[in-house]
Amino acid sequence: MASRPPERVRAFDDLCDLAAALLQAPSAVIAIWVDADRLALVGRSHDGPSGAFVVTVATQDPAPADASASPLMIAGRQVRAWAGFPRRGDGPAGLLALLDAPDRTASHRPDAATGEALGTLARQAQDQIERDLLAADYARRTAEMGRIHRIAGVGGLAVDLRAGYRNRRSPEYLAIHGIGPEAAEESHEDWVRRIHPDEREFVERRFIAAVTGADRDYEAEYRIVRPSDGEVRWIHASAEIERDALGRAVRLVGAHRDVTERKQAEMALRESEERFRLVAESAPVMIWMSDVTGACVYVNALLRQFFGHEEPAAAKDYGAALHPDDRAAVDDIVLGALARQEPFTVEARHRRRDGTYRVLTTHAQPRSDNEGRFLGMIGVNVDVSEAREIQRRLVEESKALEVLNHTGAAIAAELDLEQLVQKVTDGGRELTGAAFGAFFYNAASAERESYMLYALSGASRADFAGFAMPRATTVFAPTFKGEAVVRSDDITADPRYGLSAPYRGMPPGHLPLRSYLAVPVSSRSGDVIGGLFFGHPDRGVFTARAERLVVGLAAQAAIAFDNARLLRAATREVEHRREAEAALQALNSTLEQQVAERTRELRERDEALRQAQKMEVVGQLTGGLAHDFNNLLQVVLGNLELVQRHVSLDPGRLRRAADNAMHGARRAAVLTQRLLAFSRRQPLDPRPVDTNRLILDMSDLLHRTLGETIAIQTRLAADAWWTEVDANQLENALLNLAVNARDAMPGGGVLTIATDNARLRAAEIAAHSEMAPGDYVRLTVSDTGLGMTPETAARVFEPFFTTKEPGKGTGLGLSMIYGFVRQSGGDIAIASQPGAGATITLHLPRSGTRAPESQPPVAQLAPRAVAGQTVLVLEDDADVRGFTMESLAELGYRVLQASDGEEALQLLRATPDIDLLFTDVVLPGGMDGAEVARIALSLRPSLKVLFTSGYARDSIVHGGRLDPGVTLLSKPFSFADLAVKVRDKLA
Incomplete structure (x- = not known):
């Protein structure tokens, strides 16, 4: 059943x-x-x-x-x-x-x-x-519902709202409210009395409002005091209100649930949250909570203050304030930890409200609800910027100490001064973070306040090759005088910058420089040895700390300099003593022989010294004389040329007079050139020269010059090297030697010209020779003439010494050859005996390259100007300037004039269409022609420059040679020479 x-x-x-x-x-x-x-x-x-x-x-x-x-x-x-x-x-x-x-x-x-x-x-x-x-x-069903209600804690009730709010309560209701079975049917007032006094009025008023209103649902939560035990319980009441056709409340059916445990849990949670909030809001660290996606759902006051918002922009994107360079790495860590629900720690830079970045270390833990469900992360951010800055400084200090110790140990053990300054400069650049550094040795020349570049770091010598060495300008002077350290965040904004001529700042092409640090290096005696200079293209690179480090390094360097110099001096002293002791021992053993040899050496040295002193005096005299004399000759020659070009051919006597004057002036010009060549003051333009080809090309000229009574023989080595000389000067020298040989063979004879290669070692070079060991081309010119005594041969290279009759020679021919060969880096020697002829040997330096084959120049008329071309003539001598301007105007050029450098520069700035600057080298007013040219080229890089001089000195000639890229028209020059040089320069 x-x-x-x-x-x-x-x-x-x-x-x-x-x-x-x-x-x-x-x-x-x-x-x-x-x-x-x-x-x-x-x-x-x-x-x-x-x-x-x-x-x-x-x-x-x-x-x-x-x-x-x-x-x-x-x-x-x-x-x-x-x-x-x-x-x-x-x-x-x-x-x-x-x-x-x-x-x-x-x-x-x-x-x-x-x-x-x-x-x-x-x-x-x-x-x-x-x-x-x-x-x-x-x-049975009623019993089951009763059990369910008891289990669920729900008590039912029914209220007849038409009969005085009489109501019936279920047993569960009675149990919840702590009343006995006899109160199963109680009055409205009985219920009201059980409500907690703090809430009674509010709850009853709300209940009456719900019944008398139109609502069908009623809900409330309130506290009751149970009669049975006096315990306070929380009740959740929910009910449906039945209404008649007119909307009047007739009956209420509902249920009460005991929610005390839930309310206690909620209150405990709220209390816990409030405690957490109080702790978090007053915590000295930044606290946050995120959801499962990583978006912030809570940030405490300190974190809000950090971001500068009540609710930071990072609420939706935790990385909104992250430094862009840190974003990817932080994403990997945070998103990975969220996916795995694992703790994480990360350090990154975050942007504060003022736009600056701070380093925050973030520690985070997963957070869950009571049932273990993952809710997101809770974490703290700790500002570790100061700690990291301290760590960074510690690392920097450790590195600086390491560099200082390493550099100090290295320079303390270094005895070579060049290596010493290089290590100091490298160490200073590493300490300061400079882009480049330099050490300039404080060695002023007699003529200029220039300083020798001694060491570079972070830059090549090519970066400084085009500039003069630092001078004692307003910027450099404090360093070279040892007055103070110069440190500037932007040297171009320094009040001392740009006050010194000629550039009024950095010259064009200088390395980019803004941050600048210069520290003097002074010895223990107070002498300024030099200066350490550091630069960087960015502003504000060098700090006070960098300055202190370099000052300390400079002090170490100064001590090392002193020690190295003292050691070098001591070493030399010891060597001198050893040499003296050895010499004394040798002298004791061969005293007589040593005395003789020493006497001979002293005589030779005295003779060489007298010769050098004589040459120096003659050179200085010749140089000054040549400059003034050539200017005079220029006026004479120039005006005579004007006479030649414009005088009629009919007046023969005037023509002959002009020709004779021209001949005399040219002889005077040749004389000055020989004086300059002898004194080694002439500017040379050395290039690779094929000596054999040059001799062969001169054959016709030599035959015409020597005549039929002189036979010419050549013995040219097939493998003869090329030499590095001025070809024009070599031709003149060879022609002079041939003429001298002709004069030594009045009855005729044989002239022999030979070439071969010579590799000379130090032992093979005479003690009085200035040659360096190496490869040379040997050029020998021999004759079968009268020869000469040894006494005569010893003086043939002296200026104005001649064996010819008065009026037959100047005594400067061999002197000129001697000066040319020595100035070219070679040497000359003579061997002769009376009646046995003479042999003159030239050693010319070997060239490292070969020049391309060139065609001989084609004779042409003086080339004319291209229409519209303008030449600026810079010449202090008014007569020379006048001749030059008239000649250029005759050639078709537009001509401007200036008498000194400042005037020329003003014209260059004011006149944009100047094509050529034709400038004398020696000028008044503090600036020579070379300095004017450098400034002019910085203003007008496309400008052409042609130099002229009767004596070029050292501004465009170094080591006896023209500087690279320099074109010189020597005074006195002819109309044709001027036309060709100007045209070539403007081509």
């Missing part, structure tokens, strides 16, 4: 009594099927059987053999008639049976009326059974 049979109740017994009385049977029973074979009595008449019994086949006698086995067998009674009722739904099937004496005759069988009555009674029994079953099911 689907449900348990109900217990026998009085209603069934009453039906059995009624059936027995109506049908005149001693007893009656009502039974229902328990299972397929058993019936259970649920009702009986007063004397009916009880219990369960088994019914076999109805057509057979139901009485078993043992009558006591059946409960229907009572006092010999058996079933007289019965009526069954079928099952309805899941209900039981059963029967209503009448029990009587066992009379089985037909007359005792039930009639129709009996059967109908019995069936009616059976149906009533069935209805009663169903009512009992329904009641039992309702009771």
Whole structure:
């Protein structure tokens, strides 16, 4: 059966009594099927059987053999008639049976009326059974709901809103409120009294408002004080309000739940959150919380203050304030930790509200709810900027100390001054972070306040090759005078900058320089040895700390300088003593021989000294004389040329006079050139020269010059090297030697010219020679003439010494050759005996390269100017300037003039279309022609420059050679020379 049979109740017994009385049977029973074979009595008449019994086949006698086995067998009674009722739904099937004496005759069988009555009674029994079953099911369901309510802590109530708010409460409600069963029905006032006094008025007013309003739902949470134990509990009330057609509240059905634990948890959580907030808001570190994506959901006051916002922009993007260079690395760490729900630590730069960046170390931990669900991260940011700055400074200081110690040890052990200053300069650049550094040695020349470049770091010598050495200007003077350290964040903004001529600042092409640091290096005696100079193209690079470090380095360097110089002096002294001791020992052993040799050496040295002094005096005299004399000759020659060009050919005498004057002036010019060559003051333009080719090209000229009585032989080495000389001067020298040989062979003879290669070692070079060991081209000129005595041969190179008759020579021919060869880096020697001719040998330095083959120049008329070309003539001599301007104007040039450098520069600034600057080298006013040219080229890089001079001195000639790129027209010059040089320069 689907449900348990109900217990026998009085209603069934009453039906059995009624059936027995109506049908005149001693007893009656009502039974229902328990299972397929058993019936259970649920009702009986007063004397009916009880219990369960088994019914076999109805057509057979139901009485078993043992009558006591059946409960229907009572006092010999058996079933007289019965009526069954079928099952309805899941209900039981059963029967209503009448029990009587066992009379089985037909007359005792039930009639129709009996059967109908019995069936009616059976149906009533069935209805009663169903009512009992329904009641039992309702009771069961009610009990189950009660259990559910008890388990869930829910108590039900129903309130009649029309009858004074009378209400009924469930047992669970009573338990929640702490009241007994007698209060199952209580008044509205009883409920109000249980509400906590602090909330009573508010809760009741809200309840009345809900009932009298139009709401259908009512919810509230409030505290009650339970009467049973005085405990305060939190109640959550929810209900539905039933309303009539007019909207009036008629009934409320609802439930109360005890939510004390939840409210306590919520209050504990709020209290915990409040405590956390109080701690976080007053914490000395920056605290934040994020969600699972990393977006901030809370930041404390210190972090808000850091960002400068109540809710920082980083709330949606934690990296909004990150330094761009740190963003990628932080993303990898943070997003990886979020994905793995792991703690992380990261350090990065964050932008503050003022735009500056601070270094923050972030430590973060995962945070979860009570059920372990990941909610995001909670972390702290600690500003470690100062700590990192201290660490950085410690690293810098450690590195600086390491560099200082290393450099100090290195320079203390260094004895070579060049290596010493290089190490000091390198160490200073490393200490300061300079882009480049230099050490300038404080060695002023007699003529200029210039200083020798001694060491460079971070730059090449090519970077400084085009500039004069630093001078004692307003910027450099404090360093070279040892007055003070100069440190500038921007030297171009320094008030001392730009005050000195000629550049008024850095010259064009100078290394980019803004930050500047210069520290003097002074010895223990107070002498300024030099200066350490450092530069950087950015502003504000050198700090006070860098200055202190370099000052300390300079002090170490000064000590090392002094020590190195003292050691060098001591070493020289020891060497001198050893040499003296050795010499003394040798002298003791060979005193007489040593005295003789020493006397000879002293005589030779005295003679060489006298010769050098004589040459110096003659050179100075010649130089000054040549300058003034050539200027005079220029005027003479120039004006004579004007006479030649403009005088008519008819007046023959005037023409001859002009020609004779020209011849004399040219002889005077040749004389000055020989004087300059002898004194080694002439400017040379050395280039690679094929000596063999030069000799062969001069063959015709030599034959014409020497005449038919002199035979010329050449012995030219096929593999002869090229030499590095001025080709024009070499031709003049060879021609002079040939003429001298001709004069030594009045009756005719043989002139031999030979070339070969010579590799000279130090031992092969005469003690009085200025040559350096190396490769040379040897050029030999021999004659078969009269020869000369040794005394004469020893003086042939002296100026103005001659063996010719008066008026036949100047005595400067061989002197000129001597000066030219020595100035070219070679040497000259003569060997002769009376009657055996003479041999003159020239050693000329070998060239490292070969020049391209060139065609001989083609004779042409003086080239004219291109229309519109302008020449600025800078010449202090008014007569020379006048001739030059007239000649250039005749050639078609537009001519401007200036008498000194300042005037020329003003014209250059004011006149943009000047094509050529034609300038004398020696000028008044403090600036020579070379200085004017350098400034002019800085102003006008496309400007062409042509120099002229009767004596160029050292401004464009160094080591006897013209500086690279310099073109010189020597005075006196002819109209044609001027035309060709100017045209070539402007081409």
